[in-house]
Amino acid sequence: MLCWNCNEPASGVCAFCGRAVCKKHAAEMPAIVTIYIGDKQVPKAIVVSGALHCGNCHPQSHPIEMPEIY
């Protein structure tokens, strides 16, 4: 697989959108692995820091409601 940005051989895949990126174009960003309802009904997120990010996509900080897919 080749880097989305420069067509050099890719070193990894963006954790958010799946684009392949080389070391030069890879960035790091915390990624939310899962969200659950913890004590006192407070939502908690398990976050992995340093996840691979391609620099092209834009992970949203909040979930988006999609009632129309029902």
Ligand SMILES: [Zn+2]
């Ligand atoms: Zn590249």
Ligand SMILES: [Zn+2]
């Ligand atoms: Zn991406």
